[in-house]
Amino acid sequence: MGLKPIIFCDFDGTITQIDVTDLILTELAHPSWREVEQEWVRGAIGSRECLERQMALVETSETELNALIDSVPVDPHFEKFYRFVGRRKLPFYVLSDGFDYVIRRVLRRAGVDGQLCNGTDLFASSLRLEGRRVVTSYSYPPAPCGHGCATCKVGILRRMARDHHPTIYIGDGLSDRFAVEESDVVFAKRKLAAYCQERGVACQQFENFAEIESAVRGLIGKPPARRPRPSVAPVTAD
Template identity: 25%
Template sequence: MLHETDFFFSDFDGTMSSKEFYEYFIDGAHKPHYELLLEQVQQNQLTSFGFMQKLFSAINISAHTYDRYIAQFPLYHAVQDVVSLVEKKGGTFSVISAGSCSYIRPILERHNLGHLPIFANPGRFHKGNLYLDPPTKREYRCSYYGISKEAVLRDQIPTDALCIYAGDGSSDFRAASCADIRFARSSLARRLSAAGLSYYPFESYDHIYTVLQKEI
């Protein structure tokens, strides 16, 4: 049973949705730039945060197109069910992401989830491009991802609180390791398995909702 001091933290891109927001900018005219940046990451010449900064700062789209991508971005239907369940049980549902508040917040608002706390890299859309900055709170900063999800959890969660975590990427690993209940897929699932840490595999938020109905 969740209490008022208990938390559910969820990654955004690739977790609350099957899609990553940056995927709008990897095809067509954007493809050569994307592939160059990806190669630099693979060769350890560029951090994950540097990749996002450089990709988003060269998208060169209109404000209308940016708003259309926000409107089109799909969330799993069961996200609202999970949020309602966590809040009904007395817990706090928060979004935690190595992406940016600049697109996460308006997407959540379109799904009537604008009240949720968001821990992510700040950003702004300006003159056709999206500019990302590291968190203003220095304790939350990570040189590789911009935001340290682990630092956020350690700061936000009381020692006696229950923590549930859902994610899909490498940026989630350290934070998920701190959680009591974990939902994972993709690279996060592989890393948790390698570390011998238990988790519930999921394909969509429907799976998370089904498990939570029994667990909390």
């Protein structure tokens, strides 16, 4: 890759070893959240509507929520990978349909601080507690996403892939499917890997970030096969 690649990475089930939002819903929400989930899986609703309705079913305290978040295992190789991209000065962004409160707490526990934790390189929805109820808000995109996403990952990717830099996408689930269609290099596992295989999207399957670090080292300096992307103005996270 002549130009330095820009790396975009999912959070739930990718940086973490389980989906944190699913854990919160399983432990703290009314069981009807699963019915809403099936509407999303069928394509009847987008992830934004899905999460709005699901998180409204959660009842918890800050202490309970934090204890649950603190139980979430992180890929043991992620911190080393993050330090690697920092040393190589490779732009790295987390794009998540999950929630900034959760992500920052997990990343700080994992030893990752700086721009990811203060939000500069993090694009996610927001969460706060009002009493024992969870209130969510959605900033990306500022206008409705055509797919109804909570965070429009493909829209952010288009805007951040400035000056025709090649893009690398890392993910594990269906919320990543639109972004991988426009990424030059894809690392995928679980449902995302199956989606890529079904749709003929070239991907490298992975189990952990040690494998990704090794692969990215091999990619640096080599020109990738490029996917066409529309030219759009850049965007920055809050």
